Amino acid sequence: MQEIIKKNMLSIEKSVTGRRGVRFEKALSKAEDLLPADCLRKSRPHLPEMSELDTVRHFTNLSRQNYCLDSHFYPLGSCTMKYNPKAYDVLSNLEGFSLAHPFAPLAGVQGTLELLYNLQELLKEITGLSAFTLQPAAGAHGELTGILTAKSYFKSRGEHQRTEVIVPDTAHGTNPATSNMAGYTVINIKSGPDGCVDKEALQKVLSDKTAVVMLTVPNTVGLFEKDICQIAEMVHAAGALLYMDGANFNALMGVAKPASFGVDMMHLNLHKSFAAPHGGGGPGSGPVGVVAHLAQFLPKPMVEKQGERFVLNTQMPDSLGKMKAFYGNISVCIRAYCFLRQYDGKTLHQVAEQAVLNANYVRVLLKDYFPAFFDAPCMHECVLTLQKEKMNGIRTADIAKRLLDYGFYAPTIYFPLIVPEAMMIEPTETENKEMLDLFVEAMKTIFQEIVSNPQVVHEAPLLQPVKRIDEVSAAREPNLRW
């Protein structure tokens, strides 16, 4: 077995003609007898033929080649890898929920609708916004929903001249990409020397052509936009809307409500801040919240309560339309609901407080080794950089790979783009001092290695299933399938 794991065999390479896994009953009639020949498949698909045991071993062994939150500290900045409680796995998959068809009679899905409605209410309360849609399937999908909501709003007002979206250079790449998909021209602005929005630069580009200003709060260098209230005033004075990318909401959960900053709309990432697992890349869920006068433009349908009954309201003449075929990534929403129900008004602040405490602790302990790019208290994550003169040619990517060998997943690297050799570290509130101390120790050890034996860092990783991968080789002659 060890030999096979080492060889990284594909399922198709383990396939043996005629071997069977799961079987089904024999059909009453053959396809050839029911359909004309030209409707039928001509050749058998080249899929693996394996026993059930082979399949179980194959995927179990593959899983063991992953670092994951359940086994490793995962300080991936902006990704909020907090603990995903096991109870929510069980509860989100209860048959009552998982067997519900999206076109089931409404009377048969009152439990799901009640939960979704109550989740909306909870999200409204913790953000201060007036209405939420749970329809978007991910954060970027939420962004598109938000920007299209704004577009529908301006259209209803006849303000067709608003064709621009302003995005700071620290924004997630999804922000400009989203604005472009929505048919807007992207105006990039540079950040000030303190890592926050340069208000003068913003004022210069704000005009009656501005539809939306998109801000990530806290921003991607881990700092709170200290002038956000004035920025909101400037944006509103120009007749535009302020969109908050809520990917970093963990820094604020339970200590502040974005609506109070003057934010008009925001998305949340239920798969980050609300403890739903990432599943190796998804599914996520990116609910969008808006102030009252934008609610009518949200995607349809909306989950509403009529008397004691929960319904999907499709009668929304001003709605931007549908964002996906069916309403939301429900099983992700169920987990987020579970998460919020385990806090109350007196305890929710622990989320942001412990997240911020943990990030600052790491920042301060690593100060002399890998200093923060902006030397100021950070929020939920700290963005560190390299002291180039001490690095012996070692780069951030090398450090990331060496961390893997020390049993830690790597921070987000080379982002944000304005920070050279960036390492973005987000411990989240569910880690404790002992784990952070171990991580800091590993970072300090790597620093010593860089000084005394840089080669070992340069060659990392040495202890993973594969050595350093040449990513360029994959793009040159892409092999994307067997």
Place this chain on the structure above:
Amino acid sequence: MFTSNTAENEKEMLEKIGVSSVKELFKSIPENLLYPSFNLPSALTEEALHKHLRELAGKNKSYLNFVGAGWEEHFIPSAVNALSSRGEFLTAYTPYQAEASQGTLQTIYEFQSSICALFDMDVCSASHYDGATALAEACLASCRVKNRKKIIYSAGLHPHYKEVLHTYLKNVPEIILQEVPLKEGLTDQQALQAVLAEDTACVAIAGPNFLGQLEPMQALSHVVHQAGALFVAVVNPLSLGVLQTPGEYDADFAVAEGQCLGNAMHFGGPGLGIFTCKQAYVRQVPGRIVGIAKDKDGKRSFVLTLQAREQHIRRERAASNICSNEALCALNAVIYLTLIGPEGLREVASLNLSRAHALKELLEETGHKIKFTGPFYNEFVIECKVPASEVIEKLQAQGIAAGYDLGQVCDCLKNCLLVCVTETKTTEDLQKYARALGGI
């Protein structure tokens, strides 16, 4: 909940940071906005949470389900969830650090390969949100490939897909969307010919279409290609166990909802957007793709590749804004396909086909009218004597979800019921359905 620093930890940490309280770390937030009151229900312990969620789940009802319409009930072998729910898969992030994510990366490569084999297409992405958004992205990609602005689609597309298509495309400058009507339940080829022109980027057609009818995909693809446009097929992945594949009829893009491959229904989400295309368009694919690479020792390994298309590199010039996708649903799909293999796939698709036909015959024997006469897979339309909504209500009382009320799509179909039969329905279930439908 789930925070684990003790008071002693916190004290030591604050000392090291050099502040006297956690609150001091929030100084950059205007003080008057800090610590507002939160009106939340009382916190639940895990035990109380279990009780509460079970109560909510208990408020849903289960039906003998004959509703499909783009989302299907299928048997999911136990090994699918047993494997995909392993924490190693479930609690990993997008595999940015490839060396520590080979498990996820290889499963995505196998997913891409399996779907390419099933569809007979060259390239498959790591996944998209759902079938509808995958379709919208394929149409956008077609416009980029052809540098043309007109998108034609058949009225036989799922009505929700049409709505999503409009949401995604109506905001893109200069794009024109045009619908081609149906005739006798199939895309009207004459009408299609009439609107195909030099400015047409692509034509999107579903086979089977929303009424369950198998469109003549080969002929349609030919017509579209003759006009110099691209052919975008929307398919049912499981049906490809028996049906002609998008590769066989030369589709340029083929997209699908992959929920039917090992994913639970969950009231419509998460689903699995499947996005495939010909090799020539690989650089227009939205979102993640995994490819084979070599490590330092020359060993085969897997990485996210062709990232120059993506938002984190190209920002406003990216092929799409997609970042998170539906990786875990894709994992369910590849485990499902690996478990059943090519023979199981043929079996399950044949079962869907034959049981749906068995129900059709049963209903015809009892005097029911089947609206369309063309070939179909696992869905067909019953024309009732009364509005379909009334039929649904009547059967609901007997614990049966009778189908999808086509009156929602068009008043002209208000007596029509779209019924779906999957392998989960036994002969007894079919008889029960026919009896319940009785004389309506």
